[in-house]
Amino acid sequence: MAAIDISSVGKIYNGGVRAVSDINLDIKDGEFIVLVGPSGCGKSTLLRMVAGLEAISEGTVKIGDRVVNQVEPADRDIAMVFQNYALYPHMTVRQNLEYGLKNRKTPKAEIDARVNEAARMLEITQYLDRKPRALSGGQRQRVAMGRAIVRKPAAFLFDEPLSNLDAKLRVSMRGEIKRLQRRIGTTSIYVTHDQLEAMTLADRLVVLNGGQIEQVGSPLDVYHTPASTFVASFIGSPAMNLVKAELQSDRLAIGSSQISLNGYAPTSGAVTVGLRAEDLRVVSSAEGMPFTVEYVEELGSQRLAHGLVGDQAVTIALSGEAEITNDMRIAIDPSKLHFFDAETGKRLEASVPAKAPAAVAEPVA
């Protein structure tokens, strides 16, 4: 177990393509870090640089007290779980688990003890003598995790380990990974493009975009105070509504409708405003913004109404029984508005002295 220190790390491929630039990340011992971002954002490249499968072009990676830039993957004291399991097809499950230990000259008794313990933990004891091809996807993923666990490494690296599983299995495996990591307490870096997986697993989330860090923070921090429009649109489902608006002293103009801000205005002029679908509510008074419903998605526990405010698309989340008419009026508590710079997309802190009350809304699947 060890802390991982990533400082000013960058990756430039042959031909000058820059995949990752200037990543600084201090990972504490035992922390569960999730790297999340759309495909091509450099999250896997970053993970593979930590693993030693990609050369580090710039900066340094430290595992424990050791700079590992020039260290072979096998000597970095890490274990990796791959998306397509990467089990050795010609070995039995037991041999797969033993392989890394045998190569490290671990005593036989110790190997047996560790393999049996990991197999028991992952409930794969009855499959130990089978070849991977005789296992289902979920079982294979357990074996792949077992192969990482038996090594007792300083860090686990997960490269989208659940992407190949079906939705139901993904949810249960997600819980299992979290539970295992808590129990073993090994520092973990987990790569995913699934924001829900990221939210549920992470101690700290790292949102990447275009090879750079957009935001680092606890899942709820990132959810409640997204640092940019990119993070706002990426984290949370349904995605946060981002609309163009104009700040006129203490009033916010979205199209032709006006919202009174009660002193929350951070600046004036053109801004991008973020409104969470679940923060918007239907009002009967003429106060609210006119909202034209285009279509409704039924999710059972809630209904998502997609429509227009002025000419801008907005989605609102309503309870399962809420009545929906074609023309409604919607309103939002000014404290729940997110303001972003219209040009750069960076967050503008609302100017209210008191901290916004912790929102009751949990992230919605």
Next chain:
Amino acid sequence: MAYTTSQPQPGGFLSRLGFGGKARSKKTAVAAEEMKRVQFTSPVLPYLFLFPQLAVIFIFFYWPSVQAVSSSFYLEDPFGFGSTFVGLSNYTDVIFSSEYQSIALFTAVFTVLVTFLSLSLGLLLAVKADRVIRGASTYKTLLIAIYAIAAPVSGLIGMMIFDQHVGPFVKMMSYFGWHMQVGLNYYDTAFAMTVVAVWKQIPYNFIFFLSGLQNVPVSVREAAMIDCRSGMRRFWTVILPLLAPTAFFLLTINVTYALFDTFGIIDVMVKDKPANNPVTLVYKVYADGFRGNDIGGSSAQSVILMIVVFVLTIFQFRFIERRVHYN
């Protein structure tokens, strides 16, 4: 079963969806039977389609085999005036002849050497080519290009290298005090024969090993890199076992090549040369039968060869294939 869909079948669709209840299994059985009838209007037709292939096999394989077996029991007159039944004496003559024994020994050594060297060199080149990043395609093309050269031409090029008068290899070796006499000295000829035979076969093995290596999933290699420090050990414990199906296929092909397809090389090297030169069993069958006009003895030899190949094939599939991992 795809053919059944083209046949109008009331209820077939429903039964496939599971609505047919108990009738379902019965219906599919009927459908399968109908399919056979639907495909061929006459029961003779499939055999008619098979006929050309069967004819080729029969004329060029079974018939000569039967001929060989039968003539191996006779002593043929060299000029074609009748033949005498001699029982097994053709076989005993061959087996107890010291010449035949030494040729059999040479064939065994030659086969083992050619198979081992061409397989291992092909694998070595493939592993190295697989690691090349810059100019990989040029490198691979150059290695494969040899395979595109027609076999007789590449054989001839091989001959030229060992030519008594102009061969660059012979000249080079003479600087080291080795005066090669290919075609005259038994061991020099054996050496040249082996080198040329191996050289011709390497590109073939290279292509198969390279494609086999490229089929090893990248993530499995990476997992091995994390699990095992030594590249050599990774190769033996992970890469090679995954190459085993390719290697097994190539082993069969290479043994056959060394036993039979090296005939051309041997012929070019030893034809018109003074006697004491190494030849393989196949070449001796040809030399005794068509040069020496000893049809009976030659037939007996080819039957022995047939049995050897038969045993070898059984051995390969029974004992080696069982240990090969097929993914």
